[in-house]
Amino acid sequence: MIEEKKVTSEKIVLIGVVTQHQDEEQSNEYLNELEFLTLTAGGVAVKRFTQKLEIPNPKTFIGTGKLDEVKQYMEANNIETAIFDDELSASQLRNIEKVLDCKVLDRTSLILDIFARRAQTSYARTQVELAQCQYLLPRLTRLWTHLERQKGGIGLRGPGETEIETDRRIIRDKITLLKKKLKVIDKQMAVQRKNRGKMVRVALVGYTNVGKSTLMNVVSKSDVFAENKLFATLDTTVRKVVIKNIPFLLTDTVGFIRKLPTQLVESFKSTLDEVREADLLLHIVDISHPNFEEHIASVNKILDEIKSANKPTIMVFNKIDVYQHETIDSDDLVTKKTKEHYTLAEWEKTWMNKLDNNCLFISALNKENLENFKEKVFKEVKKIHITRFPYNDFLYEEYKEID
Structure with missing residues (x-):
């Protein structure tokens, strides 16, 4: 008899801030929404962390002390994903990942993931893919830190292209292609709207x-x-x-x-x-x-x-x-x-x-x-x-x- 495997939801910690522009009540409401987004994406939020700051830390979003507290909790409870309730910059993502040594997402990447799961038609999938590429482009540095420069050769004097530069070029080309594809579909949809009389x-x-x-x-x-x-x-x-x-x-x-x-x-x-x-x-x-x-x-x-x-x-x-x-x-x-x-x-x-x-x-x-x-x-x-x-x-x- 084949045993059925139990599907376990991915355990998540949620992280938000209370600032001069976002009071505690608003922060809780946003985290409630982030928890619902997490559930929609197939995860389960097991813990929330919030910190009062005048503005988010430009390097790590939250303070280093609070980040260490998050790290200790995640290690003690075997949690491998942290989601922040704001869009993080490329440097913030890189710095946070170095400390937490886990998968780090922000609100934007979570919403993009849900859109990617929910897109049914070719048009919706193209729209989501374009948004994902635009989001990913400035954040490629964190994906390729382990790769070294390519070696030059005859006719390729100088440092050559790094792996990240190659990937940036590939993604830029893909963005261009996706935009062209959407333009064609947009024209078709505009004609459809016009034909509705x-x-x-x-x-x-x-x-x-x-x-x-x-x-x-x-x-x-x-x-x-x-x-x-x-x-x-x-x-x-x-x-x-x-x-x-x-x-x-x-x-x-x-x-x-x-x-x-x-x-x-x-x-x-x-x-x-x-x-x-x-x-x-x-x-x-x-x-x-x-x-x-x-x-x-x-x-x-x-x-x-x-x-x-x-x-x-x-x-x-x-x-x-x-x-x-x-x-x-x-x-x-x-x-x-x-x-x-x-x-x-x-x-x-x-x-x-x-x-x-x-x-x-x-x-x-x-x-x-x-x-x-x-x-x-x-x-x-x-x-x-x-x-x-x-x-x-x-x-x-x-x-x-x-x-």
């Missing part, structure tokens, strides 16, 4: 893991992959949706995240073009998350960066079924979560419902308040379509009949 385009945007794909499945009656993990969806999905006999295109886009690597923003340009060219944005928010307001700000920041912040937008607060009140236990003054949650009427009395009267509260999973959601989207799509095509459009008569 006069239909109004609606894009789902929001932080990662807020329920965009679940809502897409419910509204479009499609089968887009959805999972309770970060970046479950990388590939842009476009579906034709019809509400009250009025068709429009609904796009599910990649989720945003705080400290999103600049390499990914650049390589996923075409995916973000779907947002840029949308007529209406549905900004999905996970209202059950304790820091959803910060998530809103992060998404708005990225929308501003891609010049899409001023588009007509409906705020859709999702997951109202899992939102829980917090109550205080009078005996030991410990905050406990209860199973109670607000009713729809209570949500509609909150400050969030006063956002330009363009706000909805739903549960995509339980299909709660979806009729109001569809009605709101229908009205906005109708408004955009009539403004753009006031005459000679076959849908205009249908609009008047529906009214």
